[in-house]
Amino acid sequence: KDLPIIQAVRALGDLESAKALLDERTAEWMKLNFPEVEDTALACIIASEFGDREEIEFTRLTELVGEEKATQTMTAAQNSFGAEFDLRDKKALLVLARNGAALGETRKELEEYLQKQSETVLKNLTCLIDALTAARLVARAGGLERLAKMPASTIQVLGAERALFKHLRKGTPSPKHGIIFQSTLIRNAQATKRGKIARALAAKLAIAAKADFYSKHAIGEKLKKDLDARIKAIKKGDAPE
Template sequence: MASLADSFLADLEDLSDNEAHLDDEEADVADMEEDADGDIADIEALNYDDLDSVSKLQKTQRYNDIMQKVEDALQKGSDISSHGTVLEDDPEYQLIVDCNALSGDIENEIIIIHNFIRDKYRLKFPELESLVHHPIDYARVVKKIGNEMDLTLVDLEGLLPSAIIMVISVTASTTSGKPLSEENLKKTIDACDRALDLDIAKKKVLDFVESRMGYIAPNLSAIVGSAVAAKLMGTAGGLTALAKMPACNVQLLGAKKKTLAGFSTAASQFRVGYLEQAEIFQSTPPSLRTRACRLLAAKSTLAARVDSTRGDSTGKTGRNLREEIRKKIEKWQEPPPAKQPKPLPVPDSEPKKKRGGRRLRKMKERYAITDMRKLANRMQFGVPEESSLGDGLGEGYGMLGQAGSGKLRVSVGQSKLAAKAAKKFKEKPYGSSGATSGLTSSLAFTPVQSFHVQDKYSSRGSWLRN
């Protein structure tokens, strides 16, 4: 057993270890607080009033290099000499992948500049942001209106539909906004110019990608179009990544989650991404678009796999798949075939096998239709039948009693069964004298000096001897 002094020393060692551990935790917490203070300091140092501190994409080297390569490629055209190389090693393919990534960055940058413009121009026309939702349209309208309070002097034709222009003019006459200062107006106009420049750069990038999709992915472009094929490939991260992706994921590329704010999801459209911009999807009736989108995603995946392996550079496979999709959608729209009347089965003309024998013959004779009923069921042409109540009322007699006297004349013939029973009865030797009187005795004497007593109600008798 350990002594009391040893136990005391062990407790002191544990206490010193815990203190060291607590010191380490306090040091980590202090480091985290310093990092948090540094982040807060960076956020506070960010000046939202300055456009250059908010929008930095156009000043990056990556943006300038890609845009310069795109402009050179658009002026030069497609280089056919490099079409035989491996797709991933082709510099034009790498430029397309970079352009797809840059296109997403440009969209995010436009949204940031749009928020900056709204914050500045809200003092002048606060209702405008609820009337014009698209960022580029909003920037064009703000640049056109400027500090003008009377919108009847501003021509917005060509920028917006006439109905929205009328609503903006009426709303501007009752707005509570005030003109901006020269400094804020200049910052707002500069932000509008930058947003419009980014939109032009985005169109150049998309034009370049679409012009090269006929070489990079000819079969995929034949199905969904060059623009949709470029967006699918850019979102997936390249043609090889798109070819490895399952069709169910290709269907959701570019889909955005919709916030219904508590409303029912029963009438909301199913989730679909860039494929809804394809011409086949738009020409399909709304009731069949769910099936068409699944079919389109499946065939697009097959076409991407063909393009990734350079299996068909002519695009014939993609055109065949597109024709197959079109025929299937047309087949879905055909009305169902008319319901044909089901014909009755052919009657069996051969006689059926029936049970025969003595028992069946007796049953037929017993329940056979009589001659009287046969005559009652028949009518003579041109001669009215007699009825039980007269004047055609009651049960009709048919041809009964039409032999001339007007009374019923029925000749009942003896059935075979009754004739056979009568014949059998006659053949039995009862030894009687044949009299039918009730006074006669059933006692009969025979030549052998014996007599036979016949019972009236049975055929059994007994013989009595002397």
């Protein structure tokens, strides 16, 4: 059950890389015609919807980016010093830009799949962290079984192997967290508290992974309640080392 999750996570990474490259190229191409557009996302929207600054429709652009930005963009387009595109230029850019937009839609569908699949297969893990982070954790470990066999200390820094290797080789500060930093429990915490919170979260994740793989018992809510209490104590400064 976890193997499709691993493949989906890897595919998601491939899609994100491909989309980033396509968007960068699309924006550079669009800026030949409309150099005043500095924002890559906006340039890609204009390219995929219109293909030419002279083809921009205010009503449609407003639907996509809001009235204020649409008004600013229309003003800039009317006074642009960009090069003119002929029909062939426009069509070629539209194809490229719409392929990038299609990758974005595929990414959303994959994320929705991972959300549902993780909530089904990783029921306890997803009580502690969001479904996408849980999926990435399993993929990085190489499967749910391998994650279930890992100690909490390894889970804590999973995904930060380069930083850990650098720490061991050169004595740089050891990483406090890896993939689990994506959890809002850590990301939104004070920097001085993140290490302790990461340890607390990793300890519960280790238990949750074992339950998801071995017993299938639903203990996630209990783990979450205990974790919340632990984090509350850490934030108050009452938690022991």
